[in-house]
């Protein structure tokens with residue numbers, strides 16, 4: 001069970017907190033400090049990947065912070081070049097993370113730019129065996145998701161894709177929703193011009209930072225968001241977006257930054 005303070009969306013294998021901690025480029029002791037500070041602040045969702053090289057750091061913090069494993073939503077990702085040894089990679093991830101199950105396991109990128117239903121079958125098997133609660137993909141197109149559905153009858157629970165105001169595409173969000181796929185947005189801040197007027201205007205109106213407006217905008221669209229920071233004050237700032245809402249007009253104005 002994830003925490004009770006972060007709202008959640010429903011996945012087939014359980015609830016996903018709508019805001020989590022990103023950990024790409026959080027390395028070594030920085031990763032441990034970030035995960036530790038985030039859990040202390042109340043984050044209950046951590047996004048890592050085999051490719052980030054920090055699963056062991058994440059696992060160490062989870063083991064020492066005294067937080068019930070069931071209270072943290074844990075995601076990791078299968079690197080595309082491990083597609084033919086998915087099971088072995090999963091076992092290594094579980095060992096590094098110090099857990100017997102993941103909450104979400106994603107195919108990090110389409111292996112060889114292909115959908116690879118056979119790899120998707122491997123994820124389904126791992127889920128059926130109880131090692132993973134929900135399974136999904138990352139950086140997949142709608143056409144590739146449809147290929148997985150056609151081959152197996154099962155849609156990914158999640159597609160983790162780059163998402164920020166300049167990426168906004170209502171048709172793309174609708175296409176995911178129609179297939180029952182939750183969108184998780186990555187690089188929400190990096191991809192954003194925080195000085196853009198609709199963002200700055202909403203920040204002034206609510207007395208918050210432009211970064212907070214951007215993260216809140218994701219939540220208004222039911223896009224799960226996983227901002228990365230290694231600075232405690234920013235971790236706190238980012239989590240505080242649970243404490244205000246944007247009006248439909250503010251959301252619509254920010255939407256115009258997209259395509």
Ligand SMILES: NC(=O)c1ccc[n+]([C@@H]2O[C@H](COP(=O)([O-])OP(=O)(O)OC[C@H]3O[C@@H](n4cnc5c(N)ncnc54)[C@H](OP(=O)(O)O)[C@@H]3O)[C@@H](O)[C@H]2O)c1
Pocket residue numbers: 021022023024025047048108138139160161185186187188189190191211212226227228229230231234235237238
């Ligand atoms: N599936 C994929 O292919 C994929 C690809 C990329 C990312 N991801 C995931 O998505 C997560 C987030 O994406 P990301 O790390 O690329 O980018 P991001 O979260 O948009 O941006 C992180 C950058 O923004 C800074 N930052 C954090 N909070 C801030 C704030 N309140 N105000 C101003 N700057 C702030 C961070 O610096 P400090 O750390 O110095 O605070 C860092 O430089 C990743 O960590 C990873 O877990 C997945």
